[in-house]
Amino acid sequence: xxxxxxxxxxxxxxxxxxxxxxxxxxxxxxxxxxxxxxxxxxxxxxxxxxxxxxxxxxxxxxxxxxxxxxxxxxxxxxxxxxxxxxxxxxxxxxxxxxxxxxxxxxxxxxxxxxxxxxxxxxxxxxxxxxxxxxxxxxxxxxxxxxxxxxxxxxxxxxxxxxxxxxxxxxxxxxxxxxxxxxxxxxxxxxxxxxxxxxxxxxxxxxxxxxxxxxxxxxxxxxxxxxxxxxxxxxxxxxxxxxxxxxxxxxxxxxxxxxxxxxxxxxxxxxxxxxxxxxxxxxxxxxxxxxxxxxxx
Numbered sequence: 001x002x003x004x005x006x007x008x009x010x011x012x013x014x015x016x017x018x019x020x021x022x023x024x025x026x027x028x029x030x031x032x033x034x035x036x037x038x039x040x041x042x043x044x045x046x047x048x049x050x051x052x053x054x055x056x057x058x059x060x061x062x063x064x065x066x067x068x069x070x071x072x073x074x075x076x077x078x079x080x081x082x083x084x085x086x087x088x089x090x091x092x093x094x095x096x097x098x099x100x101x102x103x104x105x106x107x108x109x110x111x112x113x114x115x116x117x118x119x120x121x122x123x124x125x126x127x128x129x130x131x132x133x134x135x136x137x138x139x140x141x142x143x144x145x146x147x148x149x150x151x152x153x154x155x156x157x158x159x160x161x162x163x164x165x166x167x168x169x170x171x172x173x174x175x176x177x178x179x180x181x182x183x184x185x186x187x188x189x190x191x192x193x194x195x196x197x198x199x200x201x202x203x204x205x206x207x208x209x210x211x212x213x214x215x216x217x218x219x220x221x222x223x224x225x226x227x228x229x230x231x232x233x234x235x236x237x238x239x240x241x242x243x244x245x246x247x248x249x250x251x252x253x254x255x256x257x258x259x260x261x262x263x264x265x266x267x268x269x270x271x272x273x274x275x276x277x278x279x280x281x282x283x284x285x286x287x288x289x290x291x292x293x294x295x296x
Contacts, residue, residue, distance in 0.1 A: 003031075004038055013286050017111050017120075018108045018110070020045065020110065021045060021067075024048075029040070048060050061102055067107075067108045071171060075139035075171070076158055078146075079139075079142035079158070082143050082146035082147055083147075087101040096176060098239075123141045125143050126149065126256045131198070132195055133194045134195070135245075136243045138172060141173055156187070161175060173195060176191050177195075177237055177240050180258075189236045189239045193209075196239055201248070205239050205249060205252060209232065209235075212228075213232065215228070216229055216232065
């Protein structure tokens, strides 16, 4: 069945975000009498495909070039659509006209009527217990940040990528996790958790991460908690690097519990009355702790 109208697309749970483009291709490939679509954009796209008229359909042609190139430009444009930004906002960020952004959305990523639904998630980043983001799926990673964090998250993750992207680099996820990258541990750890596959080989690591996070949440000393958090994030990042490189993840090595470690440090600090106070009993220190958390 050829989808001809947006009304039909709205009630079809199996529809894809690029349904207009797929319909236009079917119409353009028809032999014999030409079927016309009630949807003006589908009809224009079909005529463009049938005639190859790049000048007469310059905006459709430009949108198609972005889509087919499947590079950084497409990844950012789609992430900003998924984050709920307007055509004007996206056009300013991506240096394209609002008209082109609108046509790109309607032809290739028709999601705005259904934002914040499982349908959008399943058609952009996937849904499932074994889902993970691979080395060459930067577009999917940015889509994940868009769906979970909105425009602010997209701004941050795109800016950090370009800041660490070097001449000769390929546009891949590992740019974020390579050694020497000038990126906050918070962001690197968040990315690492998305690239580690969920399977029997990684289950021990996820249990380890969960255990350490619980231990860290019980630490009252701000400096110790931040140090323990950084250590945990580095372990996540190292496992993420191995996952992106398709190397065996191994298993976590037995480590002294963080609680035992912090108890030992606390005993050594008791000689100093000021340092013995926890953030909860010291409002000034609690504020300092929150400030450190914000700055990563």
